[in-house]
Amino acid sequence: MAQNTFDIAVIGGDGIGPEVVAEARKVLDAALASESAEFTYTEYSLGAEHWLSTGETLTEETLQALRGHDAILFGAVGADPLDTRVPSGIIERELLLGLRFNLDHCVNLRPTRSYPGVVSPLRGVDEENPIDFVVVREGTEGPYAGNGGLLRRGTDAEIATEVSVNTAYGVRRVVEDAFVRAQARDKHLTLVHKNNVLTYSGDLWTRTTAAVAESFPDVRWDYLHVDAATIHMVNNPQRFDVIVTDNLFGDILTDLAPAITGGIGLAASASINTAGTAPSMFEPVHGSAPDIAGKAIADPTAAVLSAALMLDHLGLGEAAARVESAVHAQLSQWAQDGTTGLSTGQRGDAFVARLTS
């Protein structure tokens, strides 16, 4: 029998994070009402505010506690950029990347699609020609390894190095995951790298993709240099189905990708531990938006769609699909009616109403 009680860690974080996560929880509860599954939630205080009051980003104790959960629902973290008390980058590195690396979130999954009522900045994208692809970004190695150094800092003879570390182990599991996803979609995988210049890591990525492809004869795959991939994103984003790429190229492409849909505030993401040795994490791509926090005007859609990715990951694919279609139906409705200016809670309630009607 499938597991039916799931123990969810909730990290609301800073700014609008807790506000949007609250709506995601409402929607999750509504989605589960007709399932035999049940969620329990444990809240964790983490982020810039937490750092300001405790001086801690992510302790060993917190990590241990998080490991005991089935999944992590995440809001957003980050101080007001004008708040100079928080050292630049510390929350991103020690908390966000800290979770990714410690919980071995090797697959950073970012679905990108056109949203009803959201106009793409691209002329070539409209309701008849929507965007719908998924980026599988490697999350635990590459240029993010933190490997490098500075010699003779501050002198004319200074040298700074950054070492991108890529392993067969790390690349293979991500490529395999991407092929599985391509097989369940339009059976088209695109490897993005820069193998004409980064010849060592490019060789590893290209060889690994060719090798894994043999087990997926029904998936066709092609290759693009990262520079050329950005051109295709702008000129013909409909060509993409599943993209697999390294940590840094993935970082760049997964900001460009939601930007071309026009819905960067609506994009969801998942950081997945594919081996199941630690909980995976689900978070909106948007930030903590301190400028609009506390006003109940944040859009919870990205958090709700991230919760749908969590349902799917936990084996509740049917509930995930119901949440996704409720969100899309409701966004269509609002677009059709010209509805704007709803509060965070009104949006969440509308998704719940769709789900339970």
Add this chain to the structure above:
Amino acid sequence: MAQNTFDIAVIGGDGIGPEVVAEARKVLDAALASESAEFTYTEYSLGAEHWLSTGETLTEETLQALRGHDAILFGAVGADPLDTRVPSGIIERELLLGLRFNLDHCVNLRPTRSYPGVVSPLRGVDEENPIDFVVVREGTEGPYAGNGGLLRRGTDAEIATEVSVNTAYGVRRVVEDAFVRAQARDKHLTLVHKNNVLTYSGDLWTRTTAAVAESFPDVRWDYLHVDAATIHMVNNPQRFDVIVTDNLFGDILTDLAPAITGGIGLAASASINTAGTAPSMFEPVHGSAPDIAGKAIADPTAAVLSAALMLDHLGLGEAAARVESAVHAQLSQWAQDGTTGLSTGQRGDAFVARLTS
């Protein structure tokens, strides 16, 4: 007295390369007719065809000969992708990067602007809201250093590394060049990096930019992470004036940048040796386009605009400005008349006619 005879090396290359360079030479000669300067040209055979007939990409002798010139006018190189006789990447690495590294082309300059009659793929860009910025990309170090390795190739325990090498010497000269250009334009410089993750090289770039900025108090500068920069390119490319960035980020952004103008086939570039210890090189961003080679239908505009960058670099700024405005006036004219389907030579002749009328 300023130098008035310039000794130009011409590398037509493969495919449409020689065709577009021939038009660029016509335009150069017309532009110089009213100047006291004179160009002599020496043709060099290099590229995929040359490799097929000689097995050589770039010999020490050729490099030595090229060093004797005042500048290099370059067409395009690269075999037909279907021609399996040419090993993938060899021409790019040994010839293109070979020239860039051996001739110390530290500034890779890529102006990006809207062209008359060319519709941008972005809804937010039109004649009233044109794109007009310049990317100053570092060209001789960073992740392009070729530093790295493979251990245990082909086994499950394989590791591939790539070392990005960044020096105060290398970063400073590029940042200085970018500030000078910003000062001559709209006095706004944007540093693009990923200093929250690539902390060593990011620290060097950020500190260097802040230090150089002190000598340019009239230039305001800001910073964007590379991922965020791609969002701005799509949502508000008009915010950019001069971008300075590292070799790999620059590679990515300078494909995205011409793509958002809609005129990727019209973009010019320069690879500049800022110290004047070796000739700089001027080339269209487009490739050798073997599919349309020999048909006299290639558009020479990018080669002509690259020749204008060469004029400017050689101190012939007035002639450069005349070529640029002739090209823009002629493109406007064609757009207005709905003229299409001109041959390569007809286009070149029209630019010449504009210049000499």
